[in-house]
Amino acid sequence: MAQPAIPEDLMNIFFHQYWGVILLFIKILILVLVIVAILLGWKTTKRKANLRESIAIGLLGFLSSTAFFFFAPSVYLEIQSLFGSKDYYRYNQYTILIRGDPSSIQLLEISAAFNGMNSRVISNIKTISFREDHHFGSEADLAHVGCGKGKICVKEKIFLDRSTVQHETAHLHTFKAGGKFLKQWQRTAGNDVYGQKHREPKSGLYVWEDNTDSPRYGCVSPYGATNVYEDVATFYEYLCLLIEYLHRHSNFKGNLGNDIRYKQKIDLLHEYNFLDDSEYQKIKSILNLH
Structure with a gap:
């Protein structure tokens, strides 16, 4: 299997961190070009045009109008969200900007995360x-x-649990850790891991080739085998649960003795400050790591 691409420079990480902003910018640029094209077409109609020019103007007008009605609503909604309801919430010493209208339960789950x-x-x-x-x-x-x-977007109508927040926060910290961390993680994971999963048709959940979902291949779940980013995020999410709910570690612990990659990944998470010393020692104690 070909080795997956490893983000090694700032441009790759920049794209992962700002792809939504880049897409919005492209849409706005297209809309500007569309408006310019419409104005030029309208100006051209002020003078007499031959048949070829008339057809070209008509086609340009049709394409411009189609593009405008296709992109304008999404751009409008994106801009509207910037001016929607917002508030600042304080969690311990951290002040976070919350946009939208979260429920009290969602806010409690953020606090728990x-x-x-x-x-x-x-x-x-x-x-x-x-x-x-x-x-x-x-x-x-x-x-x-x-x-x-530093921005996490969440569907407003879902039950937002703490694991989702921790998973997405792991992505943010991965961007900060940079290409060196990702390269070390990829080297630890190996070249034959990512892609070793598929979506189960009935449930829509990710499973391994034998339709199980227990830790395997150095990953904590099949979804972690999507790519290096999801591997890191699912691993961190699982360790957060492991610390909070000690009884959930049985399957994970059973794989540790058979696959050194689990311990190596835990060590990497500690090295790059996903885990502080206290969390690292607690996990080592739970899993009997030395």
């Missing part, structure tokens, strides 16, 4: 934005990063 992460990881979060379904690429996409530095 913060309680399960160390200060260096939490410091990556600047904004949590509750967005409409259309903002996301698919129905299964409940949350994502990529709309700006």
